[in-house]
Amino acid sequence: MTELLTSAQMRAIEAAAIASGMVTGLELMERAGRGVVEAIFEEWPALRAAPQRAVVLCGPGNNGGDGFVVARLLKEWGWEVALFLYGDPARLPPDARTNYLRWCGTGEVRDFLGEIPEGLFDAGPSGDGVVVDALFGTGLARPLDARVRARLAEFRAQGQFCGLHSVAVDMPSGIDSDSGRFLGEDEGWSGVQADLCVTFHRPRVGHFVGEPSVGRLVVKDIGLDGIADRMGRGAACRESTSAADLICRWSGDLRKSGGHKYTHGHALILSGPPGRAGAGRLAARGALRIGAGLVTLGCPPDAMPENAARLDAVMLRPVADGNALAELLVDPRVNAVCLGPGLGTGAREMDLVAAALGDAQRRAVVLDADALTLVARHPELFALLHEACVLTPHAGEFARLFPDIAERLAAPAVTGPAFSRLDATRAAAARAGCVVLFKGPDTVIADPAGRCAVNAALRERAAPWLATAGSGDVLAGFIAGLLARGFSPFDAACTGGWLHVEAARRFGPGLIAEDLPEALSVVFRDLGL
C-alpha cells in the first residue's frame, strides 16, 4: 500500500521525528539533498561518468535548503554549479541558512531575479546537466508572484532548449502539494514541469491527483519510517492511499479456489431499450469476466431479441418496470445490481432506480451514467442512496450530482492547501452516504467515513487508451461483479478501478471497450491467481 501524505501530515511526521531526538532537521535536509543527487544519477547514469553542469534554483524556505545541499554535493562531484537564490538569506529558516552558509564557503549565490549570465545553460564539460528547482515545496502557500513565475518559466525553457534535464525537489514550484493544482491562474502552466521529481519519505497527494506535472516520480527514504506509527494516527493523519498496490491485499479474494457458481455471486445488470443495450452488455461481460458466478442482463421486453442474439454466458430476463425488478430481487442469490449504462432517463428507468435502491435487503448497487443523471435530477432518489451503493460519476455526472462541490473544485486555487479531487470525492461520499468513485486519469474513491484511495493512471501507469466509448460501462460491470463476489463497496471500487487500468495497459494502443473484459484473464494470470 503506497500511502500518500498531505503537507500537514509530512510536517507532523518530520516534527515528531525531530522532537523524539531520533534525527535533527539538518540531518533530514542532508538526507533529502543526498536523495536528490542519488536520484539524478539513477535516472541518468551517464551523468555519473563525468562532471556536468547544474543550475540550482533555491527558494526562501527549507525546499531552498535542500537545494543548497544538492548544489554542494554536485560541486563535490566536480560539477560546475550555478546557484540562484530567491529571497533574503538573512530570513532563511535555520537549517536552510546553515546550508546556505556552507554553500557560500564553496560557491557564489546569484540573485534569482537578476541577470541570467551569458552561457549559463551551455551544457557541462560532457555536454549534459540539470536544472534543479528547489524554490518551493510543501510550504507553497499562495500563487507565485508574476516575476517569479516568469523567471522560473525562463529557467525551465532555456534549460530545456539547451538539453538540460529538469529536476524538481519535492514538488514542481507553483504546484500545491495537497491537490496537485497550480496556485493562481494556470494558463500556460499545464503539462510536465519537471522530467524528474524527487520527494521524500512518502509521495504527496498532489503527486497523484490534479495536473500530471512530472515525468517521473522518485521517493527517497530519509529515515522517517516507523515514526508515523509511533506518533499514532491523529486527526492530521487521515489515511489516503494509492490503490496501485492495494490489489496485493485482495488478490487472495480474487482467486477462485473452489465452490460452485453461486458461491461467487449473481450480478444483475439492467440495460436500456433496443439499439442502446450495448452499454449494458459491456457491463455484463465485465461482471462475468471479473468472476461473478452468474450474470443476468435485465432488459425491456422489446430488447430481448437483440440481446438474445448477442449473449451466451450472460443470462437474459425481461424487466419491464420497477415491479418486474422487485420480483427478480425476491431471489436473495442476486446479490449485486448495476444500472445506468445505456439505461435511459424516462419513467421506466426512474422506477428501476427506485426499485433497486428501495430494495429492503439493501443489496449492493452500482449506479453509473443515466442512473446518476436520474439520481441528480430527483432528490427522492438521492435520498434512497445507502452504504451498499457505489456511484461512478465522470466529471460531468459529478457536477450534476454535487454542483456546489464541483464548483469549488473548478474555482481557481488561490491558497494552499487547495481544495482537491480528494476533498471533493470525500465530501461527495459523505453527502451521498455511500462510496463514490470519481473517474478520470486520477480516479479517486472515497467512502462516507473519509477513507480514500487514488487510482492514478499516470506516468508509468498511464492508460490514455481508456478514453474510449464504453470503457466506463465496463468499469461499472467490474465493480458489480466484485460486489457480487462479496467485496465491500470500497474494496470493489478500488479493485475494479485498479483492474480496469491494468487491463487497459495489458492491451495497450488500439483498445476498445470490448477488449477490457478480455484482457482481465492476462492480468489475473500475471497476478498468479
Ligand SMILES: NC(=O)C1=CN([C@@H]2O[C@H](COP(=O)(O)OP(=O)(O)OC[C@H]3O[C@@H](n4cnc5c(N)ncnc54)[C@H](O)[C@@H]3O)[C@@H](O)[C@H]2O)[C@@H](O)CC1
Ligand atoms: N517536512 C520534512 O520532513 C522535510 C522537508 N524538507 C524540505 O522542506 C520543504 C518544506 O519547507 P518549508 O516548509 O520551509 O516550505 P518551502 O520551502 O516550500 O517554502 C516556504 C517559504 O516560502 C514562503 N512562500 C510560500 N508561498 C510563497 C509564494 N508564493 N511566494 C513567495 N514565498 C512564498 C513561505 O512564507 C515560506 O517562507 C519540503 O518541500 C522539502 O523540500 C526536507 O528538507 C526534508 C524533510
Ligand SMILES: Nc1ncnc2c1ncn2[C@@H]1O[C@H](COP(=O)(O)OP(=O)(O)O)[C@@H](O)[C@H]1O
Ligand atoms: N486519459 C485517461 N487516462 C486514464 N483513464 C482514463 C482516461 N480517460 C478516461 N479514463 C477512464 O476511462 C473511463 C471512462 O468512463 P466514462 O467517462 O464513463 O466513459 P463511457 O461513458 O464512454 O464509458 C473511466 O474509468 C476513466 O477513469
Ligand SMILES: [K+]
Ligand atoms: K520545488
